[in-house]
Amino acid sequence: MQVLENLLHSKGYVYYTREDPATNVVEEVFFCHPKSYTYWRTFPHVMMIDATYKMNMYRIPFVQIVGVTSTHHTFCIAHAFITKEREENYLWVIQKLKEMLDKCMEPRVIITDRDLALMNACKQVFPDASRCLCRWHISENISKHCKASFSNSDWNIFRHMWTTLCESSSEDIYQYNYNKLYEQLTKDKR
Structure with missing residues (x-):
């Protein structure tokens, strides 16, 4: 010491x-x-x-x-x-x-x-x-708890949409990206 x-x-x-x-x-x-x-x-x-x-x-x-x-x-x-x-x-x-x-x-x-x-x-x-x-910790948690329920191609689509949502440059764009992600997850019954 x-x-x-x-x-x-x-x-x-x-x-x-x-x-x-x-x-x-x-x-x-x-x-x-x-x-x-x-x-x-x-x-x-x-x-x-x-x-x-x-x-x-x-x-x-x-x-x-x-x-x-x-x-x-x-x-x-x-x-x-x-x-x-x-x-x-x-x-x-x-x-x-x-x-x-x-x-x-x-x-x-x-x-x-x-x-x-x-x-x-x-x-x-x-x-x-x-x-x-922290966004990194949130993303790690999502991977840990959700990735197994996706196919590889679906996981890649989800990750892309998640990243797009996180990188939204305004509240309006965030809401738009959120709605797109929500619709996709609803359509896939997730």
Whole structure:
């Protein structure tokens, strides 16, 4: 842990740690690159947050927080290692994220997967932000639960129509694409 803290400090990262009060063992680490700190304060409008735990050797949740610039480019805002994917752990991470804004505008939109602990923590810290589900996670869920009931050609037609719906450029076009998809699914008795 000492090596990580020395590295974060020497490279000028904004970082916080949280220890277990009974054992003084570090349980959470939050860190943000200096350039990411500037980007976050400049472009706080949209925030995407997700955690994974299968990709690191310690099998502990790694939280990645991503923002979007005014030119629709993404950038990493911050990262955190947490002990558990619980509301209390996410709450600490998101509070640190908010502290970094230091009276700047807060996010208007927060995109997550359907992790209820994460969604509740976001709601507590940023109550006025719209909360949306990640399109990739929705599409993965649709594939997981529906693909087996389609033939290959029908699945390809459905995926094309779903993608067209998701990429609708206006509310009217969305409604049109939604109706087309609904009609197709109804016609196929799905």
